[in-house]
Each structure stands twice: as structure tokens, then as C-alpha cells.
Amino acid sequence: MNTIRTLGKRKRIALVAHDNKKKDLLEWARHNAVILAKHELIATGTTGKLLEEMLDRPVKKVLSGPLGGDQQIGAMIAEGKIDVLIFFWDPMEAQPHDSDVKALLRLGVAWNILLACDRATADFILTSPLMQEAYETIVPDYAGYLNRKVV
Numbered sequence: 812m813n814t815i816r817t818l819g820k821r822k823r824i825a826l827v828a829h830d831n832k833k834k835d836l837l838e839w840a841r842h843n844a845v846i847l848a849k850h851e852l853i854a855t856g857t858t859g860k861l862l863e864e865m866l867d868r869p870v871k872k873v874l875s876g877p878l879g880g881d882q883q884i885g886a887m888i889a890e891g892k893i894d895v896l897i898f899f900w901d902p903m904e905a906q907p908h909d910s911d912v913k914a915l916l917r918l919g920v921a922w923n924i925l926l927a928c929d930r931a932t933a934d935f936i937l938t939s940p941l942m943q944e945a946y947e948t949i950v951p952d953y954a955g956y957l958n959r960k961v962v
Contacts, residue, residue, distance in 0.1 A: 812952050813951060814949075814952065815948070816891060816949075816950045817945055817946070818894045818946045818947075818948060819894075819945055821850055821851060822850045822894040822895050823853060823892060824847070824851065824852055824893075824896075824897060825853045825854065825884050825887070825893045825895065825898075826840070826852060826854040826858060826898075827876060827899070828899040829904065830901075832899035832900065832901050833861060835899050835930060836897070837861055839899075839933060839934075840866060843934075846938075846942070847866065849943075850942075852868075852871065853870070853872075853887070854871070854872055854873070855872070855874065855876045855880035856875035856880055857875055859872035876911065876912075881911040881914070881915045882914070882915075885911075885914055885915045885918045888915075888919060889918055889922060891922075893924060894924060895924060895925040895926075895927075895936060896915070897927050897933045898915065898916070898928055899928070899929070899930070923948055923951060924948075
């Protein structure tokens with residue numbers, strides 16, 4: 812049986828960007844600074860530092876992605892502490908922590924959170940009227956998986 816998780820009016824938004832996409836994310840964040848100011852921001856190390864300076868507001872920072880930040884964000888998703896993941900990743904460049912990147916994206920889908928990997932999707936999410944109010948989302952039921960018989 813699925814459960815419902817209520818996302819508050821003030822969403823917890825994780826912001827992550829690969830090096831070649833940091834400029835794009837910063838430009839997007841500057842363009843959406845007024846909307847982002849209404850929400851709690853969490854980011855991986857370098858991205859968080861750049862966002863904090865540019866937006867002139869606090870950003871909760873975890874480690875840099877390759878040093879464990881992607882995994883920290885993933886753990887926060889699994890714990891229900893992230894509502895939205897905006898991850899501008901670089902599809903043209905191999906990443907030394909590619910397995911972490913895939914795991915982070917997989918967790919976003921597994922826990923049914925809002926997930927944008929490009930500017931167009933991020934724009935649609937951020938400008939949705941649902942971003943400005945509480946929202947009930949369905950959390951998949953993994954009881955069958957957790958209770959499976961393992962030989």
C-alpha cells in the first residue's frame with residue numbers, strides 16, 4: 812500500500828551541477844531568485860558556495876559531489892528531507908563519480924520526488940502553481956521488496 816507524503820508550502824530544493832553546467836545553474840537561479848527565496852536550498856559544496864554568494868542568502872551545503880555530496884543528497888532523498896532535485900548534469904562529459912550520479916538520479920525516481928535535469932524542466936517545476944502550496948505526493952510502497960525472501 813502506497814503512503815502519502817505532504818510537501819510543505821516551503822519546499823526543500825537540492826541544487827546540483829557538474830562543473831560544465833555550474834554557469835547554467837547559476838544563471839537559472841539568478842533568473843528565479845525571487846521564487847527560490849521562498850524555499851529552503853540545499854546544494855553540493857562548490858555549487859552551494861557559488862549559489863550562496865550569487866543569491867546573497869544561506870544555502871545548506873553538503874560535501875562536493877565527487878567527495879560524497881551526491882550520496883549525502885541521495886540519503887536526504889531517501890529520508891524524505893528533499894522535495895525537489897534540480898541536477899544540471901553534463902551528458903557530454905564522463906564523470907569520475909558517475910556511479911554516484913546514477914544512484915542519485917535513481918533515488919529521485921524511486922522516492923517519487925520532483926526531478927529536473929535540464930533548464931526547461933526546472934522552469935516548469937519552479938513555475939508550477941503547485942510549488943506555491945502544500946502538495947501530497949505518493950511514496951511507493953517497498954514493503955514487498957523489504958520483506959522478500961532472500962536465500
